[in-house]
Amino acid sequence: MNTIIRAYTEADQKGCLEVFDSNLPKYFSIEERQDFATFLKQPSCVYLVMEQSGEVVGCGGYYVNRENREAGLCWGLVHRRFHGTGLGKRLALERLERILRQPEVGFIRLDTSQHTFGFFEKLGFVTENITPNGYWDGLDRYDMRLRLDETARQRIIQAYQGVQP
Template sequence: MQIVRPYQAGDRDACLALFDGNTPRFFDPSERADFAAWLDTSTHPYLVILRDGRIVACGGHAIEAGGSVASLCWGMVAQDAHGQGLGRALTQARLDAIRAVPGIASVRMNTSQHTQGFYAGYGFVTVNVTPDGFGPGIDQWDMVLQLPV
């Protein structure tokens, strides 16, 4: 059974374990402190997906100043659960939450070369690529999804 629910402070270690399991292919080790700080201080919506009581995915979104642009934040799936539809479930839940906010015209995100094709499947378009933008061997792909108004 799979459950999607809001992040709770007690989920911190499990979310950091997801990050660690996806390092160094999807995240550079230098990003861990930023992710931990984000978990500790962010007031933006963040979700976790549980399967059989274990957190197997997490990710959130933020509404940027001005209220017409949203961004996807810190999405990840347990390394041993890749390819099982969790990324799709997490992305869909976040996009549904964003679409429920009136006035959002676009969604921004940055990801790596490893997952840009996944997000392109949702209609995200690449606007910039920075080689090694996240760290050695992890390019930063800035992408935008235009939403119908």
């Protein structure tokens, strides 16, 4: 099946919210839905959607702060029925590869939960802090960071090349 990753448009809001809803309650709280909906009205980062046959199956964004030499991942999610298929890895690597185009970036930050921190560890991220119940009762917050030394950059590039159609 042909999968494309493209820039988010307002017309994608419904599809992105459907992806969000598919991940309730394990990965997000219902209280976060309004925050996500507000974010989608005017994303505060570069936001992308992953589409198959005209259906939004994932979405995620990133930002770059050149002054601080840092970047970050924001609101990355894949429809629950596609978990474990490699689409989440492809979306994450797309965002990481785009960040690498900014050579001044020295590290990437993200926050995630106990359910997905292992996914990001496989990409080279290291947990810096864990806040029990940091999102809500039963969902811990993991603050993670990836230092972009030459080895990390090459690992991302190779992985990215390996997941491209």
